[in-house]
Amino acid sequence: MLTTLAIANYRSLRQLILPLGRLNVITGANGSGKSNLYRALRLLAETAQGRVIPSLAREGGLPSTLWAGPETISRAMRRGEAVVQGTVRNEPVHLRLGFASDDFGYAIDIGMPEPVPNTLFGLDPEIKRECLWAGPILRPAAVLADRHGPLVKVRDNRDWRVLTRNIAGFDSMMLQCADPVLAPEVLRLREQMRSWRFYDHFRTDADAPARQTQIGTRTPVLGHDGSDLAAALQTIIEIGDEDALHTAIDDAFPGSQIHIPPERGRFSIQMRQHGLLRPLSSAELSDGTLRYLLLVAALLTPRPPALLVLNEPETSLHPDLLPALARLIQRAARDTQVIVVSHAARLIAALERHGDCNSLMLEKDFGETQITGLEDLARPPWQWATR
Template identity: 70%
Template structure:
């Protein structure tokens, strides 16, 4: 389980250190930085799949995603007695992402390329990557580190070994290096990160893939777009917790049940509702009903991930469905660490009834996202690797 999420230099996230528990609810007013936290988490996940640099390029390059305010705020700026203005830089321009848990920690530091070196000016350069043991980076806990193109790891005797791998400036060591003998920690962490799942705004329009019959195959993990909804629900019924599936449907729609029709190998979702003489096909379901079924398939997966992140799952749902969704999320948090990004008061209130729930309320001060009442929280220790 992750215990700390650290983000710096990304959009409004000038420097944000977030404590995490089994079930985390990130909330705040519009524009407080919730979406930036979600995007930064997705960037962290992409380090293990080789997608962090292309993703930043699609956002306009590093220059478009960097924190746009001053490196530091003076006391007068914070007190409002002086205007916010640029100051002399003491540190290099960087976008830094990291996390830690009881077992391992990881951080990546991205910076600007040297002007004129390459035509790929939108590509940031990976300056530093580190893996360490335990929750806080210390010299004695460092296991694997990358300086520019050089990669080295700590041997069994505690000595450092330079690995025969020359990394490109745009390649993360998490995706490009694989050696179970010299760096087993990297393989362990890579598999953990690759198991993370993100679900964000499923399509529910009339042409949405989830409404169309699809070829059915065992689907223990719902796809990002929900196209394999029918197969995922049938997989839960056959190899997952079918009682929890039936209970989740009845909880939200009393007297209803889901039936998966198999048309010569193509699966289709139908719902039998109390009082109706025939089942409703997926094309007849409301946007909210279909979205709830998609969330059921994601949360009741027979193969829980290390981390499950839901971005505004309340979208299109009637407020009366939110307590049922909250109970489903709490149930999922017993098998996977869950982060929910939401501004739906009813959903948040229902989730906070869980003893495992951890609320993280974001707010802005001078354009920078921070945790509200951070002074009263027991914030975790964090140290960024130096360049």
């Protein structure tokens, strides 16, 4: 389970360190930085897939994603006694992402490349530093794997073993150096991060993949676009928690049941609702009903991930459905760590009634995202690796 999430110089997240629990709710006003936090967490996950540099490129490159304000905001600036302006930089230009968990900590430092002649990729950012360590805080004695530019080394008892001296600047050490014998901790961390799942704004329009009949196969993990919804629901019925599935649907739509009829290998959804003489097909379901079924399939997965992140799951849902959704999220948190990014007051209130809910409210101050009311004593310790 992640205990700390750290982000520096990503959009409005100049220096944000968040404590995390089993069930987490991230909220705040529009423009407070919720979407930036969600995108930064997705970017961190892309590191384990080898896609962090292409993902940055899709966002406009490193210059478009970096913190746009001054390196430091003085007290005089905050009091309005001095103009908000840049000064001579003391640190290199970089984007930093990291986390600490029950077992390991990991951090990555991404910066601009050195000038290289005769290349069209001169604006591609480079990975300057990566560290993997044991325990919650980065300490020299706890480092298990370390990457400085093109050099990657791993701990070998009390000494170091060099794995490579020429890793490419666009490659993470988790992609190139995850060896079950030489670097088992790197491999374990990579596989853990690859299990993270993100669900963000399922399509529910008339042409949405979830409304179409699809060839079905066992689906323990719902696809990101929801195209395999019927197969995922049938998988829960056959090898997952069928009772929890029926309970979640009845909780939201009393007296309703779903059925996946056999159609020569093609799967579709039929939903029986109280008072109707025939079941409704997926094409007839309302946007909110279809979205709720998608969330049911995601949250009741027979293969729980290490981390499940939901971005504004309340979209298209009637407020009366939010308490049922909250109960579904709370149940999922028994088996996996959950982060919910939301601004739906009713959903947040229902989740906060759960005794172990870690609720964090974001706000902006001088363009910088901060956590409202987080005392210094509650702020988790964090140390970035230097270049």
